[in-house]
Amino acid sequence: METVIQGVLAGADEAIGHTPLIELRRMCAGMDGMVLAKCEFLSPGGSKKDRIARQMIDDAEASGLLSPGSTVVEVTSGNTGCGLAIVCAVRGYRFVCVMSKAASLERVRMMRILGAEVLLVDQAPESPPGQVGRRDLELVEQAAADYCRAHDAVRVDQFHWESNRRAHYLGTGREIWEQADGAIDAFVEFVGTGGTFAGVSAALKERTPEIRCYIVEPQSASYFGCHEYLGPHRIAGGGYARELDLIDHSMVEDYIPVNDEAAIQTARQLAAKEGLVVGTSSGANVAAALDLLRGRERGSRIAVVLTDTGLKYLSTPLFDV
Numbered sequence: 001m002e003t004v005i006q007g008v009l010a011g012a013d014e015a016i017g018h019t020p021l022i023e024l025r026r027m028c029a030g031m032d033g034m035v036l037a038k039c040e041f042l043s044p045g046g047s048k049k050d051r052i053a054r055q056m057i058d059d060a061e062a063s064g065l066l067s068p069g070s071t072v073v074e075v076t077s078g079n080t081g082c083g084l085a086i087v088c089a090v091r092g093y094r095f096v097c098v099m100s101k102a103a104s105l106e107r108v109r110m111m112r113i114l115g116a117e118v119l120l121v122d123q124a125p126e127s128p129p130g131q132v133g134r135r136d137l138e139l140v141e142q143a144a145a146d147y148c149r150a151h152d153a154v155r156v157d158q159f160h161w162e163s164n165r166r167a168h169y170l171g172t173g174r175e176i177w178e179q180a181d182g183a184i185d186a187f188v189e190f191v192g193t194g195g196t197f198a199g200v201s202a203a204l205k206e207r208t209p210e211i212r213c214y215i216v217e218p219q220s221a222s223y224f225g226c227h228e229y230l231g232p233h234r235i236a237g238g239g240y241a242r243e244l245d246l247i248d249h250s251m252v253e254d255y256i257p258v259n260d261e262a263a264i265q266t267a268r269q270l271a272a273k274e275g276l277v278v279g280t281s282s283g284a285n286v287a288a289a290l291d292l293l294r295g296r297e298r299g300s301r302i303a304v305v306l307t308d309t310g311l312k313y314l315s316t317p318l319f320d321v
Helices: 049-063 079-091 105-113 134-151 162-179 195-207 260-274 280-294
Strands: 021-023 034-039 071-075 094-100 117-121 186-190 212-218 254-258 301-306
Touching: 021 162, 034 162, 034 280, 049 079, 049 162, 071 079, 071 134, 079 094, 079 105, 094 105, 094 134, 105 117, 117 134, 162 195, 186 195, 186 280, 195 212, 195 301, 212 280, 254 280, 260 280, 280 301
Parallel strands: 034 301, 071 094, 094 117, 186 212, 186 301, 212 254
Antiparallel strands: 021 034
């Protein structure tokens, strides 16, 4: 007989969300203003993408797209794959993750131990190993489409599904607002699919329209800010130099470029100064927020998302210390 105990969750998917908001006091020492960091890396799969994984599966189930025994397929740099592997494991779906060989070894191994089948796609000849290029993403997308056709699988699409934006509108954005008691002046977010920026900015501006929302991009792939693509970069999970259907650019205050070294060094400082071991996109977010505090956002309270755990980057230059 199934027993329900109050306070006990029925599965790991129910532990997703409600992550803490931490003030980065040591990183901001001596500065006029503050950075408030939403610790999404503390979610079960180690990233903010757990939220959209659960929402996409919820919505696919509700629409009848998924049925018992279905195979779920998605393209990912690793984080969405980890989230989907967890949700699919709990709910009984087979999950196939399609990703570029540019992804870190840790992400691949984590998905495999969660029961996912990982289909690795060779990088484009012109792409340096471990650095994501625009052509690499195109190759992965093609491989996923081919797999779905051949195996009658269900493709969940984080780049286009409204579930992505809604997960952060209903969850992340609302939580930031409530945890900060509405004391937010600006929001800064590194964009991959654009879902986090879209959902959080909508939730915050719905409550206070004056909040300023900034998009962060890799300096070498500043597609929205400078409309140029200079080549691959080391900030995982974004900078794909492509249009993002989920983003309403009327919500964007400005576009902030961050170079690889600044993202890596800031991530290292977050570990050494704040005890927060996070990845390079988190470093990019905080680097951009600190630059804004030194300039046009002096005196502001800036919210950022700490995207994922740094433990997914042990084999990358982030840990060359």
